[in-house]
Amino acid sequence: MSDFGLIAKLEAQQDAGADIELLRGAIGCESVTGNEGHFVDFLMSEMTQIGLKPASGDFLPDRPNTWGARVGTTDGPNLMFVGHTDTVHVRGWAEHWKGQPQEDPFSAPVIDNEIWGRGACDLKAGICSALAALRLLDTVGVQLAGTVSFAFIGDEESGEPNTGVSAGAKDLVKRIATGEIAKPDFAIYVEPTKLDVYTAQIGFFIAEISITGKSAYFGTPQDGVDALKATHQLLTALWQHAEELAQGPTHPLVGASDILVTKINGGGYIAVPGECELSLIRKLRPGENLDDAVAQFEAVVKGVAFDDGISFDIIYPAGRDHRFGGSPVEIDPDHPAAKSLAKCVTEVREATAEIGGAPYWSESPFLVNEIGCPTVYCAPGDISIAHTFEERVAVSEYLAGVRAFALFIARFCGTKTESTKLNGGNQ
Template identity: 30%
Template sequence: MYGRGTFDMKGGIAAMMVAAARATAHGPLRGDVILACVADEEHGSFGTEEVLESFTADAAIVTEPSHLEVTLAHKGFAWFDVRIEGRAAHGSRPDLGIDAIAKAGHFLVALEDLGRRLAQGPAHPLLGTGTVHASVIQGGEEPSTYPARCHITLERRTVPGEDADSVERELTAVLDQLAATVPDFRYRLTRGLHRAPFEADPEADIVRTLTHHAEQALGHPPVVRVEPFWTDCALLDRAGIPCLLFGVDGEGAHAATEYVDLASLDRLTDILTATITDFCS
């Protein structure tokens, strides 16, 4: 089926709804089945955060598209704003001005070097190493003025063992080194949105149960995968809810042409139905 959102993730929502209805229609279960359709997953996942303020569960399945492969880990991220301070002055008065954009150039070079050091450092066995990049830069007002400040927004992708605190220490060390070695280098570092990485326990009951029924439906053990992007699994895991990600096959998430493979949608629905029935029996 072609259409915007069919792959990411209306297919997963449809499978969740039908599976929950089928599983509960088979007879009483030893527990409740919670169907959570939440907003804001593409940004801060504030919908899932609000759900977790009022509900908990013994296990969870996130049906983001995964090509019927079991996703057990993904990276996190942390956003930071760096403001490099200069001093405004007319372009004819270099004795008075401090060029914040030029000073920011030192930081951009140091940030690129940090990225190289991360790539060569210790790696997570599934997710590899963390990464860092400058995302947005803003500075200056007009050609004839020394810029008083330059703003850089950066993103640091994290792996298990890293978090916003460790990233802040890492960036502070880089910036403090520049402040100690580059004349007139002054900065302000501000933490933005950050989300933890995720790694499931492969022996958790929900992982074993879904993997078993996926193998029954597919005729072979499902492929185990990891993702470089972030999902709601991290919030569920942080709340003490064992979880994993498992969804449809298809292509075109966030693209002009998007589709879901309907055979995979049927298989996903069957696997979810069997998993719910088995787990809650």
């Protein structure tokens, strides 16, 4: 079947209603971080229906990952779709939308050709696009030469107590390393990109600093050591550091590094503030080393001329693939599979898909760095409305994602009669 003929068949035979209901059903499975199991049950049922013979395993007690594969007819390349099953919380959602169709964050109403709900774009639209793509290829009658596999993992999101450390991703790469799950040749992590293809992403670390002085009665401030004044000195130094980073090297897809103070808490009594706390996040561009960035930041803190009696403590609460945080990562933006995926997206819709960089951190470093699998981000959805009360995904973009993934699966894996291979730079 020619590419033109396949594209026409994908569009003609796509069951839009079934694809929409698949996503609505996924949104209907509440899966706030720590409670991924219900959604995993849903996914295993859907995977079984398309012949994937899914397996599952707990990455933490009662918190499962699931995975499955359609093995090809020949020894062709293995394409893997990866996505996280957990979402952020819904606190305040019902109150925000009280009396509106969106009031229930899991009812997935379709309003003005957009599907609403928690997880709609981050990232259940991506997961459902990938599964629906294989179903669409079956409908069209395409038999794959290579293998298409799926891995859906928990614990990606932050925000819930004692969770959000990528425990699911760590379990996945461990199973791949031991051979329990076949190593993919190329992976698509279905974070929302508006169907652009991201070959790079930022890294990060979060630091929480506690500054301690000595409280004293406001009438005798000379008896105290002002922690809030010390914090002002530290903030000045950090903002200067941010300016230096902004003026430093930039990355063509994700820009310059930076540091952002996100929270400050101190004082509150009619007294010299004896304690103050602040939080910050440091963005790293690809090519930066996390250990070096932390050392640079700590040198800034230690370089502040605090008054005698001031002490401080720093903790790093958000270790992911690295003890301090999440590593930046990139693959060659000219990788043939990445360019082919962008071409597939462009061919199934009117807008051109761009090669870009993710202004967020997700779990591709586990795949790129730990198992050596080239990985991109690509999926329907707009990251700027993820985690908000506005979370939704356009029906047209979601359906285009299904067709784009189907076309790319066929091209990357090859079909029974043609064994096109894009992994490893061969085409």
